[in-house]
Amino acid sequence: MTSILKTAAAGLVGVSMLMASSAIAAPLNAAQKTQLKANVDAYTPQMNEAALKIWDYAELGYLEAKSTVVLQDQLKAAGFEVKAGVADEPTAFVASFKQGKGPVIAILAEFDALPGLSQAAAPTKTPRPETDNGHGCGHNLFGAASVAGAVALKEWMIQNKVQGEVRVYGTPAEEGGSGKVYMVREGLFNDVDVTLHWHPGNENSARQGTSMANISGKFRFRGKSSHASGAPWAGRSALDGVEVLDTAANFMREHIPDGTRIHYVITNGGKAPNVVPDFAEVYYYVRNSDPKIVVSVMDRIKKAADGAAMATETTVEFEQTGGVYNLLPNDVLGKVMHDSLTSVGGITWTPEETEFAKTLAKSLNGGGGDLASVSKVQSYAPADTKGGVGGSTDVSDISWVTPTVGLSTATFVPGSAGHSWQNVAAAGSSIGLKGAAVAAKTLSITGAELFMNPKLIADAKAELNARRGDGFQYKAMVGDRKPPLDYRKPGGAE
Numbered sequence: 001m002t003s004i005l006k007t008a009a010a011g012l013v014g015v016s017m018l019m020a021s022s023a024i025a026a027p028l029n030a031a032q033k034t035q036l037k038a039n040v041d042a043y044t045p046q047m048n049e050a051a052l053k054i055w056d057y058a059e060l061g062y063l064e065a066k067s068t069v070v071l072q073d074q075l076k077a078a079g080f081e082v083k084a085g086v087a088d089e090p091t092a093f094v095a096s097f098k099q100g101k102g103p104v105i106a107i108l109a110e111f112d113a114l115p116g117l118s119q120a121a122a123p124t125k126t127p128r129p130e131t132d133n134g135h136g137c138g139h140n141l142f143g144a145a146s147v148a149g150a151v152a153l154k155e156w157m158i159q160n161k162v163q164g165e166v167r168v169y170g171t172p173a174e175e176g177g178s179g180k181v182y183m184v185r186e187g188l189f190n191d192v193d194v195t196l197h198w199h200p201g202n203e204n205s206a207r208q209g210t211s212m213a214n215i216s217g218k219f220r221f222r223g224k225s226s227h228a229s230g231a232p233w234a235g236r237s238a239l240d241g242v243e244v245l246d247t248a249a250n251f252m253r254e255h256i257p258d259g260t261r262i263h264y265v266i267t268n269g270g271k272a273p274n275v276v277p278d279f280a281e282v283y284y285y286v287r288n289s290d291p292k293i294v295v296s297v298m299d300r301i302k303k304a305a306d307g308a309a310m311a312t313e314t315t316v317e318f319e320q321t322g323g324v325y326n327l328l329p330n331d332v333l334g335k336v337m338h339d340s341l342t343s344v345g346g347i348t349w350t351p352e353e354t355e356f357a358k359t360l361a362k363s364l365n366g367g368g369g370d371l372a373s374v375s376k377v378q379s380y381a382p383a384d385t386k387g388g389v390g391g392s393t394d395v396s397d398i399s400w401v402t403p404t405v406g407l408s409t410a411t412f413v414p415g416s417a418g419h420s421w422q423n424v425a426a427a428g429s430s431i432g433l434k435g436a437a438v439a440a441k442t443l444s445i446t447g448a449e450l451f452m453n454p455k456l457i458a459d460a461k462a463e464l465n466a467r468r469g470d471g472f473q474y475k476a477m478v479g480d481r482k483p484p485l486d487y488r489k490p491g492g493a494e
Helices: 009-021 028-057 065-077 139-160 179-185 238-255 291-312 331-344 351-361 371-375 397-401 422-426 430-452 454-468
Strands: 081-084 093-099 104-110 164-172 194-201 213-222 261-268 281-289 313-323 404-410
Touching: 028 065, 028 238, 028 281, 028 430, 065 081, 065 093, 065 164, 104 139, 104 213, 104 430, 139 164, 139 313, 139 430, 164 179, 164 313, 179 313, 179 397, 179 454, 194 397, 194 430, 213 238, 213 291, 238 261, 238 281, 238 291, 281 291, 281 422, 291 313, 331 430, 331 454, 351 371, 351 430, 397 404, 404 430, 422 430
Parallel strands: 104 164, 104 194, 194 404
Antiparallel strands: 081 093, 093 164, 213 281, 213 313, 261 281
């Protein structure tokens, strides 16, 4: 893995020199930007409809059968050619609009929900009885706004006779399923010049940063069932195996590199206390900003699992369900996206939306953040490459094969935690929809800037090459396994 995952120090020096010498042009005039924003405004009713439908469906990774159809149908209606079920992922798709020869600009669209976050679009905790899931990361907004931005950009290309191709990548199972990794591995991004994405958040910002590499997987223990009181000596508890593994992993925390994260959940611990469980499963994540460390720590946990099985006279098998790189930021593109976001501006809430936010903020630690901040665009700063970011994303793998840039917009109430019921509530309300509109406009303007200025694309590619180092060849951290289409099945699959 060393030759694959290295980022040479000399390459980082090259990035600094590139940043000093690269001049970023902005050929779009005010009228063209107004045209793009107007295109998004015209499409906003369809965007809102898609976002709220997907929010209501709240489908988990690789199970987003209805959600993906919503986005695909909108793209087909807008004149895109859609190829569904790519990379052995039934809910993944690639949609394309091409006009002549020119750059290929990709826009990512996510749409999976999270388990255990059922919540109505209400400012107080109100679970929905019909589902256990919820869009606690706002991916209902993500996919809908990306489609809106792509449609607006396509219309602008026709209006101005601009040559090139805009693609929408419908990417399932971001939440732990590594859906984009299989699309990268399949070569679906090989001819892409630049990839754009966005993410719902607490503020409007195009600051670029890194993320944590991640490997996830399930340890499945098998033992021998028996009556837990009548003949406990005849049984071998699979749950004991899980608990010994978890104990070993927790003692390991003192002896792993700083910044590493290990977290787990027991997905199946047996069915009844009076039956020695013959099957148990625990689901692990390991994260660090350095992929090599992630591989090393997970290897140690695998050894602990083998030891736990030996100690409890059970057997264990490991299925790796996901694996992603760390995100490579791109300052050339970040500055372009920041300028685009600034031209769009922040968000203005109605009195009703402000009251919604104030009520919801009462449930947040410290009463939440500054509600007025949603009207502002945060200043830009050079890309942060030091790591320490808590999250992981499969966008990272894309960032190693094509220049990639993203932004966040204020779709949540400031101060809200990620993966929370508060985020689900905002993502299903007009607060979330207004943030999505800002994202769609920014994506469309950024894409137009790149179509009009090939030098920006060339500079972005040079920065990518400098960051990843000489001789890089992409190799997926998931290996050659097929997408784990059943990874969200509750309780483990025997």
